[in-house]
Amino acid sequence: MEWNFKEICIIGLGLIGGSFALNLKLKGFNGKITAIDINPEAIEKGLDLEVIDDGSIKHSIAENADLIVIATPVGVYEEVIRQLLPFISSGTIVTDLGSVKGHIVFKCESLLKGKAPFVGGHPIAGTEKSGVDNAVENLFSGAKFIVTPTPNTDKTALEKVKNLWKNLGSEVIEMDPFFHDIVFASVSHLPHVVAYAIVDAIDKLSNEIGEDLFQLTGGGFRDFTRIAMSDPIMWRDICIENRDNLLKAIKTFKKSIEKVETLIEQVKSEELKDFFEKAKKKRSEVR
Amino acid sequence: MEWNFKEICIIGLGLIGGSFALNLKLKGFNGKITAIDINPEAIEKGLDLEVIDDGSIKHSIAENADLIVIATPVGVYEEVIRQLLPFISSGTIVTDLGSVKGHIVFKCESLLKGKAPFVGGHPIAGTEKSGVDNAVENLFSGAKFIVTPTPNTDKTALEKVKNLWKNLGSEVIEMDPFFHDIVFASVSHLPHVVAYAIVDAIDKLSNEIGEDLFQLTGGGFRDFTRIAMSDPIMWRDICIENRDNLLKAIKTFKKSIEKVETLIEQVKSEELKDFFEKAKKKRSEVR
Structure with missing residues (x-):
């Protein structure tokens, strides 16, 4: 299984971000997994559960990641990206796991312009529970993963993100963000x-x-x-x-x-x- | 376990009627179970699955029952009772498993007046499926069973019906029919x-x-x-x-x-x- 990434940083270690980390581990992802959360307890739990290798409330921990995955509520994306900008290294891809795409994808592209390619994503999976301690094994196996490329989307970044979700067992579907x-x-x-x-x-x-x-x-x-x-x-x-x-x-x-x-x-x-x-x-x- | 009944006849052998029969057997009801259904296939299936001992499309099969349980859609109760009337023997209790009580309970009491006591009942259990072949083991165990006595309700009949549902594992709750x-x-x-x-x-x-x-x-x-x-x-x-x-x-x-x-x-x-x-x-x- 080809993973294409050496270090993945998850922003927002809740049920979806936590399940993403857990299932990367379970499927044999051999790189490092880090996480950022405004709540230090979420990071502690993630470390205790061994779904992440390192974590922080500070965005600087993203600086070595070659994939950044935004898993926060969609209302704070702009703030999250602005805080991340100083720590995004060359070659890093940014993607997300949010339930709204459309104008948000174009907003992310615009905020990240010249810094990193953005690939919008949405796993059709979840539970009514919250928090990394409710992370679910195989949550994405057999589930659909919608990827929403635009005319601006970097083709290599898109293929790498699609491949990662196929590795997690998802059925990847391309769809217009709107x-x-x-x-x-x-x-x-x-x-x-x-x-x-x-x-x-x-x-x-x-x-x-x-x-x-x-x-x-x-x-x-x-x-x-x-x-x-x-x-x-x-x-x-x-x-x-x-x-x-x-x-x-x-x-x-x-x-x-x-x-x-x-x-x-x-x-x-x-x-x-x-x-x-x-x-x-x-x-x-x-x- | 005291059952109080020797022969139970179920009118309408669908998912609920069928599950009722199945669970009577599973809980060790030692009497005879019969069923009436307008669809001869339902009776055949019930016999094949051994959830009933005898069955017919004719209402005369109810003549030896000491408990008659109406498990049809609530819209046909009046027609069902009118067809049953000639075959209800002395001492027989009539109850039902319908989701609407209120005026229906009083209607049933009135139709059965002088023939048999009526006890309205409603098991808070079911599935989205239909038919006796989808009957569910332990469907009523731990579920609520609502019994809706009126001032006219025969106390002995009420206690016998309540006892039967307790034997099936239900939590029996008395409630005004309206x-x-x-x-x-x-x-x-x-x-x-x-x-x-x-x-x-x-x-x-x-x-x-x-x-x-x-x-x-x-x-x-x-x-x-x-x-x-x-x-x-x-x-x-x-x-x-x-x-x-x-x-x-x-x-x-x-x-x-x-x-x-x-x-x-x-x-x-x-x-x-x-x-x-x-x-x-x-x-x-x-x-």
Whole structure:
């Protein structure tokens, strides 16, 4: 297995950054892995768990890395890159693991111009948990990894990043960064927003009837709202950064819920059954 | 283990009726189990799987049962009971496994008046699959079982039904039938409707952008929409029978989604984070 990198520095050692480090080790990455986190405890945990070889709250630790991987919430990318700039050595590639691409990829390219090539990436994997201590073995094996090259993308850097994710067991898919944001507004950002909203609604309904409804839920509800335990800062940033696409997806979803609402209100039994049947069929086709 | 019944007849041998039969056998129920289904294949499968001892498409097979368990979609209860009436022998108890209680319990009591005591029941368990061949071992172990007595309920019949569900490993909870419908409109019926609606929305968005978005989903989406594969007829009936409570829950949910929508639209970062944090906290408290 060809890794192409000697030292990888991860910025933001949370669940995704930590899982990335852990799986590099498990797949036999033979170079050094370092990490930067604003929280010294995250670095300590990463060292204790032996998923990183060195770490710091200071950006200077990135100076020998030939690959820098940004794994912070997307809202702080600009700040992160500005702090990194003095420590990026010649030949280093910068990539990321964020859930929003589009304008962010072009912003990163612009901030890094003349210093390092940037390759936007997004692993379609994760859990509702947070922190390096919840890092998951084989999280990326069999999962999709979206890479979002632009006309400015350095071809060699792109191939090296793609190869690294193939080594981690991912199915690498190239996608336009703006198209990426339209797609994931629908299949990922919308479901998260809906999950948070349904928990809010059930909290309100609990207050109205004076009964803690959460204690009367079954397994269906628990699976359905599991993603409402995801990190609030990460998701706040995603919603803000991808707001135009997300707002469009929310509008479409509201039309769908209002369609069902009307069918129930008007007791249109046959149409309601057809609506459910069509959705069941669509969902059942998902691999 | 005291079972109190010699012959149990299940009406509707689907996933829930079939799992009920299977788990009676597994827990050592020593009487006879029969089943009625409009679909002769369901009876054949039940016999092949040895979860029932006898079965028929004819209601006359219920004539020796001392417990009749209705496990059909709630929309056909009246028809089922009318067909059963000639075959209900003296001393027989009738119960059900439906997701809507309220007026349905009183309707069943009225239809059975002078023939048999009725005890409304609802196991808080299930899967998105259908059919007796998907019956699940230990489906009810550790799950809640809601029993909904009314002032008319026969106390001995109630105790016998409660005891049977305790034998199956369930935590039996008594609840007013109308209150039951308010509770489950929120924690079960609303999430199902939302899951069907989000699949509908993503289908529409797929058509708009000309890309099959369902093929780009991750594990979070799959868990989130698993319940959209539930049986359309069962859920159509639940939505129609519990429509007033469900419509109220949908209205509250729409307010919650519109709250998030506004926060995103107006880029209210702090408030959006707080909204997500509060939901995360509430959801994390669920056992």
